[in-house]
Amino acid sequence: MFGETLRQLRNERKLSIDKLSENLNAKYDVTISKSMISRWENSQTDPKMEYVRIIADYFHVSADKLLGIKEKPKELNPFDTLAAHAADRNHEFTPEEIDRIKGYIDGIIDNYESKHSDDK
Structure with missing residues (x-):
């Protein structure tokens, strides 16, 4: 789910994997390689939580959205x-x-x- 969501967000913003890697590294002072992003998008590996937080911040979405966690309806008292x-x-x-x-x-x-x- 993470990979699909990441790819969708990247494509919506018309970013190449190269450009996303470059932007993340510059903005957050991290080292996220193009191959890491590719492996995440193809569900070959899972990112560290630190990277989930960074990517959520970059795309202005919640970590739950990135991870495909749907909010459960609150049971009403x-x-x-x-x-x-x-x-x-x-x-x-x-x-x-x-x-x-x-x-x-x-x-x-x-x-x-x-x-x-x-x-x-």
Whole structure:
């Protein structure tokens, strides 16, 4: 995945392997050879993490993107969802409303527990 992404980024910017090597070495004071870049792009070897960081910085992308790591969708806490729903509607709950919501939630939980008490 790294090699494919590196090649894509390099080609999008119309850079030859020679020019990319030259640019990286000059900007970051490293020694990244043309053959290293070629081996990475052809998935023959994997780069050191130091080089992943440098290449990510050079192309202004995350290391995760270079490595093909997709962000997992965050599991939402139901209470966060309720708060976000209220915020979307520009509503700030009063203390009384919060107490009513808590009571409603407690009632739902109590009802669930009473229906499933035999399952324990």
